[in-house]
Amino acid sequence: MAIKIYIDQGHNPVNPNAGAEGNGLREQNITYRIGRELASLLEADPEFEVRLSRPTAQTQLGNSLSTSLQARVQDANAWGADYFISLHTNASEISSATGTEAFAYARGSAAFALAEDLVEGVSAVTGLPNRGTFVRSGLYVLRRTAMPAVLLELGFITNPGDAALMNENPGLFAQGIYRGIKNYTGL
Numbered sequence: 001m002a003i004k005i006y007i008d009q010g011h012n013p014v015n016p017n018a019g020a021e022g023n024g025l026r027e028q029n030i031t032y033r034i035g036r037e038l039a040s041l042l043e044a045d046p047e048f049e050v051r052l053s054r055p056t057a058q059t060q061l062g063n064s065l066s067t068s069l070q071a072r073v074q075d076a077n078a079w080g081a082d083y084f085i086s087l088h089t090n091a092s093e094i095s096s097a098t099g100t101e102a103f104a105y106a107r108g109s110a111a112f113a114l115a116e117d118l119v120e121g122v123s124a125v126t127g128l129p130n131r132g133t134f135v136r137s138g139l140y141v142l143r144r145t146a147m148p149a150v151l152l153e154l155g156f157i158t159n160p161g162d163a164a165l166m167n168e169n170p171g172l173f174a175q176g177i178y179r180g181i182k183n184y185t186g187l
Helices: 027-043 065-079 110-126 160-168 170-185
Strands: 003-009 048-052 083-090 100-104 130-135 149-156
Touching: 003 027, 003 065, 027 048, 027 083, 027 149, 027 160, 027 170, 048 065, 065 083, 083 110, 083 160, 083 170, 100 110, 110 130, 110 149, 110 170, 149 160, 149 170, 160 170
Parallel strands: 003 048, 003 083, 083 149, 100 130
Antiparallel strands: 100 149
16 A cells, blocks of 8 residues: 655745745745655656645645644644645744655654755755754644644744745755655655
8 A cells, every 4th residue: 555645835925924034035935846846756756646735836725824734734634644744844943954854753753864864865965964852842734733743843944044045946955854754665
């Protein structure tokens, strides 16, 4: 039976729950494109089934921040996903901040181990620094999912180099995540 991967392309096209902006780019557009690229890789692999939170760039989830997050979690739970991966871009007032990091609900969990493999995969393929994996038990998408869930900060939209790489090479990030998934699942 195929492993079901739910890809949550963080944020909505417009408010409520629109993402960060930096270097003339919008987080929700970057996460949408990387999510589509990742879905293509997973769909081509018979070991996986995939579902996207935003099947189109215009897909708007919920009418508030809380209902947007609820819609993503409820969809993944109802579908019976085996793993939930929420894609985001990081932001900082320090424009030199760079790299990939991830968050999971608890250390020592399946989600934490998956997060470590995802960060390593993205870092290896893109060359961005591996900033590590951290516990963030307060994040709604990590505590309300019925399956191991990871929130992945791909790179910094506020760093010109990270932003350009995410915008110009979304396939690299998708390949890195795919590599991390394959490593974690042993497939």
